[in-house]
Amino acid sequence: xxxxxxxxxxxxxxxxxxxxxxxxxxxxxxxxxxxxxxxxxxxxxxxxxxxxxxxxxxxxxxxxxxxxxxxxxxxxxxxxxxxxxxxxxxxxxxxxxxxxxxxxxxxxxxxxxx
Amino acid sequence: xxxxxxxxxxxxxxxxxxxxxxxxxxxxxxxxxxxxxxxxxxxxxxxxxxxxxxxxxxxxxxxxxxxxxxxxxxxxxxxxxxxxxxxxxxxxxxxxxxxxxxxxxxxxxxxxxx
Numbered sequence: 044x045x046x047x048x049x050x051x052x053x054x055x056x057x058x059x060x061x062x063x064x065x066x067x068x069x070x071x072x073x074x075x076x077x078x079x080x081x082x083x084x085x086x087x088x089x090x091x092x093x094x095x096x097x098x099x100x101x102x103x104x105x106x107x108x109x110x111x112x113x114x115x116x117x118x119x120x121x122x123x124x125x126x127x128x129x130x131x132x133x134x135x136x137x138x139x140x141x142x143x144x145x146x147x148x149x150x151x152x153x154x155x156x157x
Numbered sequence: 158x159x160x161x162x163x164x165x166x167x168x169x170x171x172x173x174x175x176x177x178x179x180x181x182x183x184x185x186x187x188x189x190x191x192x193x194x195x196x197x198x199x200x201x202x203x204x205x206x207x208x209x210x211x212x213x214x215x216x217x218x219x220x221x222x223x224x225x226x227x228x229x230x231x232x233x234x235x236x237x238x239x240x241x242x243x244x245x246x247x248x249x250x251x252x253x254x255x256x257x258x259x260x261x262x263x264x265x266x267x268x269x270x271x
Binding site for chain 2: 133148
């Protein structure tokens, strides 16, 4: 079974702090994704990575950056956290780029910015 | 851009069938997915359908796809209280050429009443 592990289930930070959210997958998947989930808006893609050190912006990249130094780990960085970044953050991984392979999700990190 | 729409809420009585509907706009979608999210958890893949199919059945789940109308539905037979969750529809396409990405609907909160 694919395991996607997000380092924290709940996190509380202050405005202006630099925040790191970590995600690790154990199935050697090429692609990894960061989403944020807000009520009534579904999941919105922040950034994704299709290989080590490669990244592409998703739909809402402003205020975020990412890092993928190793294949199994994809980090989301809030450079200077703001209250409008309070949300549920979900990481996903995906094998290859073709076919019907589904994305596999972690359990999410609920981030509160005070 | 691509858009996926779902109604936000659905209530059914235990033992009845539930039908969750979804419409999408991207005619190049090749795979369409249904994910389930239980409280406090990440997304769990329920089922998916390839765009050249019009129906897929998996135990209590039936997926219907009307590609002409870009309409997808998920029917859950004999709905149980454990089926109460948020259900997300998602369509898969290459948007930037580097990785297959998912566009999610807003999610439908299914409540099963005893």
